[in-house]
Amino acid sequence: MEKKVMLSPKKIIAKEFKVDFKGYNAEEVDHFLDMVVNDYEAFAAMLNASYDKIDQLEARLSEQKIKIAKLEREKALQDDNIHAMEENLSTNVDILKRLSLLEKVVFNQNR
Numbered sequence: 001m002e003k004k005v006m007l008s009p010k011k012i013i014a015k016e017f018k019v020d021f022k023g024y025n026a027e028e029v030d031h032f033l034d035m036v037v038n039d040y041e042a043f044a045a046m047l048n049a050s051y052d053k054i055d056q057l058e059a060r061l062s063e064q065k066i067k068i069a070k071l072e073r074e075k076a077l078q079d080d081n082i083h084a085m086e087e088n089l090s091t092n093v094d095i096l097k098r099l100s101l102l103e104k105v106v107f108n109q110n111r
Contacts, residue, residue: 009037009044 012033019026
């Protein structure tokens, strides 16, 4: 549903109008068409600038999505490491408790 642009600044300038018996003032028409051309060129420049900005923002968005995916992978890896450390710590605490009990039993028997 994209609309085609029917006029360009060159087409506007080159347009020839028929002059009737009581036609429009040619200078007034030329002046008005010059204003239309200037506006048309300004709008075209703004549109091109907008397209450039959209391209820049889409590229930046793509970069950010890649960074987010990388950080999510790193976070998952760190979460796995933390979980493994917690399990190891729990095991170490259990071993220390057993060792402490054994020492109490052994040293209390020797007294």
